[in-house]
Amino acid sequence: MTDGNLSGFLVVSDAPExxxxxxxxxxxxxxxxxxxxxxxxREEMTGECPQYMPNYVSDVHLTDLGPMILTDTKGELPKGMGEGMLRILVAELQAQEIAAxxxxxxxDFALEDVPRIVL
Structure with missing residues (x-):
């Protein structure tokens, strides 16, 4: 899902919680x-380097399809950033031994009235 500045990750699993x-x-x-x-x-996030990081990462939305989040990456998702995020998500799923x-x-997914987990 990309909507202007937003990109999304949806996790489909038999263990949604x-x-x-x-x-x-x-x-x-x-x-x-x-x-x-x-x-x-934290030490590397000094603002002295031209670092391009997400502006916003949403809470986890608990949808019928599975949990999902949205990220605001200022209108583009650089390949390296997307690969880094995916690597992190896969590592977190593997750490909990979740097949997904x-x-x-x-x-066209709408988030109205979708429960969420606050970060």
Whole structure:
């Protein structure tokens, strides 16, 4: 799903509650991924380098399709950033031994009245 500035990750799994927790853990980490896919430390986020990171990562939305999040990447999702986020999400799913399909939400998906887990 891309909507102007938003990109999304949808996790389809037979264990949606555990998948939601893995996605929540990944979402917290997404905020520190730069345009090259590197997960930056606090010390590296000084503002002195031209770092391109997401403006916003949503709470986890608990949809009928599976848990999902949206990220605001300022209108583009650099390949390195997308690969870095995917790597993080896969690592969080593997850490909890969750079999899942990671995909994007449908373009026309509406989030009205969808419950969420606050980060």
């Amino acid at each position: 555990k998948a939601a927790e893995a996605l929540r853990a990944a979402a917290v980490r997404f905020c520190t991924v730069d345009q090259n896919g590197k997960e930056l430390t 399909l990671v995909t994007t939400p449908p373009v």
